[in-house]
Amino acid sequence: MMRLDPFYPILDSAAWLERLVPLGIRLVQLRIKDRPEEVLRADIRTARDLCAAHDCQLVVNDYWRLAIEEGCDFIHLGQEDLDAADLGAIRRAGLKLGVSTHDDGELSRALAVGPDYVALGPVYPTILKKMPWAPQGLERVGEWKRRVGDVPLVGIGGISLERAAGVLAAGADIVSAVTDITLNTDPEARVRAWIAATREYAT
Numbered sequence: 001m002m003r004l005d006p007f008y009p010i011l012d013s014a015a016w017l018e019r020l021v022p023l024g025i026r027l028v029q030l031r032i033k034d035r036p037e038e039v040l041r042a043d044i045r046t047a048r049d050l051c052a053a054h055d056c057q058l059v060v061n062d063y064w065r066l067a068i069e070e071g072c073d074f075i076h077l078g079q080e081d082l083d084a085a086d087l088g089a090i091r092r093a094g095l096k097l098g099v100s101t102h103d104d105g106e107l108s109r110a111l112a113v114g115p116d117y118v119a120l121g122p123v124y125p126t127i128l129k130k131m132p133w134a135p136q137g138l139e140r141v142g143e144w145k146r147r148v149g150d151v152p153l154v155g156i157g158g159i160s161l162e163r164a165a166g167v168l169a170a171g172a173d174i175v176s177a178v179t180d181i182t183l184n185t186d187p188e189a190r191v192r193a194w195i196a197a198t199r200e201y202a203t
Ligand SMILES: Cc1ncc(COP(=O)(O)OP(=O)(O)O)c(N)n1
Pocket: 010, 029, 031, 061, 062, 076, 077, 078, 079, 080, 081, 098, 099, 100, 119, 120, 121, 154, 156, 176
């Protein structure tokens, strides 16, 4: 499999991708919540075409059926999403799969489905969504990497540009971020800085 880029921003609309992907993002997640299906489908299509034009790997969050129907090739599912998903249909369609984990049980379950990456979170406190887990910390990142072996490990949750190098040094292969970019006063400059800071980890 193609190596995934170490910088993995998550954005909540195709409009955000249109703004930021052309700056040189090579791996991005479209994570849209609570929108009608026609909006989801239109954004997935726009994101798919944009990412294809910019040599960027698109990961669609949650909506695996729409991802299959729209010819996307990578989805992200959390544990509750896994409960409802048809993994056979996902694999038959040739989709790659990233899975969230927050504790031991979730990691065992994630590894059992043969994921294309495992995400561990929240590494630091996050303001994006309420989560029942305490921040995992950097030692847990290292422990997860030892347990996942060759499977790429994504660190997520409260990761800023300033924290990214520490998360990578602790064992993550990839660092993911939302608000450090989208709430920044200059998201374009922030993305350029992330790309420059993570370039040495890319191959
Ligand atoms: C890279 C990455 N890691 C974790 C998540 C969270 O997925 P999930 O637990 O399903 O929660 P939602 O994002 O769907 O609210 C993610 N999306 N991406």
